[in-house]
Amino acid sequence: MNRSPLAPATFPELPVITGVELRIARAQYKTWDRCDLTFVTLAPGTAVAGVLTQSKCPSPEVEWCRRALVLGQARALVVNAGNSNAFTGSRGRDAVEAIAARTAGHLGCQPSDVFVASTGVIGVPLPIDKAEAGLDAAFAADPCGWEDATNTIGTTDTFPKAATTSAMIGDTRVTLVGIIKGSGMIAPDMATMLGFIFTDAAVGAEFLQAALRTANASTFSCITVDSDTSTSDTVLGFATGAAGNAPIGDEDDAGADAFVAALTDLCRQLAQLVVRDGEGATKFIEIAVSGAESDRSAHVVAMSIANSPLVKTAIAGGDANWGRVVMAVGKAGEPADRDTLSIRFGSIQVAQGGMVVEGYDEAPVAAHLQGQDVEIGVDLGLGEGRATVWTCDLTHGYISINADYRS
Template sequence: MAVSPPPIPDFLPPLAGFRLAVASCGIKNGRRERDDLLLVEMAPETTVAGLFTRNRVQAAPVVLSRQRLAWGRARGLLVNSGNANAVTGEAGMRAALETSALAAHLIGADEHELFVASTGVIGTPLPVEQIVSEMPGMVDSLAAGGWERAARAIMTTDTFPKLASRECRIGAESVRIIGMTKGAGMIRPDMATMLAFLFTDADIASASLRTLLNRAVAGSFNAISVDGDQSTNDTMLLFASGRAGNGRVESADDPRLAEFAQALHAVCRELAQAIVRDGEGASKFVTLTVSGAAGDAEAKQVAMAIANSPLVKTALAGSDPNWGRILAAAGYAGVGFDPGALSLWLGEVLVVERGQLANTYEEARGAAVMAAAEIAIRLDLGGGAGTSTVWTCDLTHDYITINADYRT
């Protein structure tokens, strides 16, 4: 059994102000079996906002892109898969500088307008020569569209490309957002995804982009968990080319942005859920809602403790309605509640009612819910109005197989 991947959007149109190219450099092991390099060229005056991992150990491209965000402008994005360029010391930073400098030169941009991101194995030197030698040809092949091939080029252990798109209006103008992401393991909040790139033709100032991005991420990328591990490379960038001609919007709270903010949130949620659906080894997609907490933050803390519990995740893998483990995980979340006030539902089945096994509960009904590939779990703490929904997956034999020997 496996979770169904979300449908890939049928046809994603070109987006004014963005041109893409991919290449196969053999970054991981020298074998040019798949695309592993993506270059996106952006129109002049493109604005940008970004979020990065909070890990103390940060890859060179994260350090570099974070610095460049201060300018608020972007002309290009260079992404490689197969090598994280993390814990690679000064040589790693030189590699990031060198490859991005060449990309900037080739598309006629300033170096600080070129953003970089890497994903893959930690601690192996980035094969700069292989990348550099492909770059002139990539610039020649830059073209509008080609989103799916781009989304495939940034994959590592992902089993399917992750794309989402929404169209909406800003004032009278129609604008579009197209997003892609990659990630399947090393996933936890505070920038859960390893890499996510969002592109829009809307015309929005970079400070406002930043606010919109923060708001969209709270209920999407920061509300998922696969394994509780946090990457050194998490990078999320939102680029706005302004080519829709909607007239620059300066404030994130401008009422003209209401529809755009909603669309951005929808794209982020769809991409974040796609990561969980593709969670390493995942056979279940779980929507976990905690209500009745003092506040939303407390609800989320309890939800994440449950979502990260190996015993809950293995019970999910075994289709075992082991509700005791769910309550036990809630109990160590570090949030105060009255165990006698807890109620728990598996799907529509009431399992625990005010701290005790519900009279109406039958194990067979709980087991039927847990046997499905898509499972909804709701825990009510019986306290305040705080609520939170997070998405997670199960912990299976395949997770072990994928990760016990990832590098060989």
């Protein structure tokens, strides 16, 4: 697979997070010449939070994490690439339990301290023997760096995706690093979105969970490649506490706002990297809706535009076809009034008050659409609600990847 034209030039410099150790191994879930098992050990006392797919047909890994999150503590993360283990009945559940038990045996912790995520083909039970052998090999291996771990969690990703940020909590600087994989919300049956965030901040599990939910609402929940939601989407956050800041237990504690802002910044970077690796993507599209009756309503309208095949193909073609934006607003089902609707591409107003602007000149809009970064602004003219979402264009590349995937 060619590297996405929207990929950053290089993998970022990422700091060590004290209390986090990365290792990789070859479980050979598929016949391929690469590592496909990532094993992360976390210092005792690490707090954990997570947001998981809302699919009604989730993988057993998702169900496992959902239960384990209740306890709020983590000692290990295991990520399998090449097999999602989704829709595999009791054999899938057995595999997850076996991985947790084997890991707990190695580390001398409880199975419920072990978090598991898998990505790959749906419907094939994860082979327990390969998982156990892979875990044993990883446990015996030397620690590795972020780039190796990021490559190992990937599947159809065309580049490794990671980001970092930091925040001051009182006088203490805390550091956050996130790694993520995914080429679509789901893309082929090989592209679940899995994201893992590590920080040395001392934060309580309950606060971490609230912070991750808040960050998620304006970041991961605001991206779409193809409107298809995975059975396995998982974002987990781990906080080792090694930075030694005054622990944050709730939102009123000093540094709480700074931490949430840093976490949100990191999640936005990671989310946008997933869009930049969207299957077949040649353009990165930001859609900003304002003037809606509520923020929720603005989000629905923005996602209706972001998921419209006609809008996405128009942008792929560099076509300033704003009529398709009108269509997508109209079909969203949210309050909208044609006669107060305004639309811009980049900074160029194209429609206002329910019709095209006087003396509309398509040339500057067409020039904006020639770039890799496209911005669509819609003002509904009804209220104060706003939302911003990110997507990519829909191209022949998407069809080629998905129509020819297993055949």
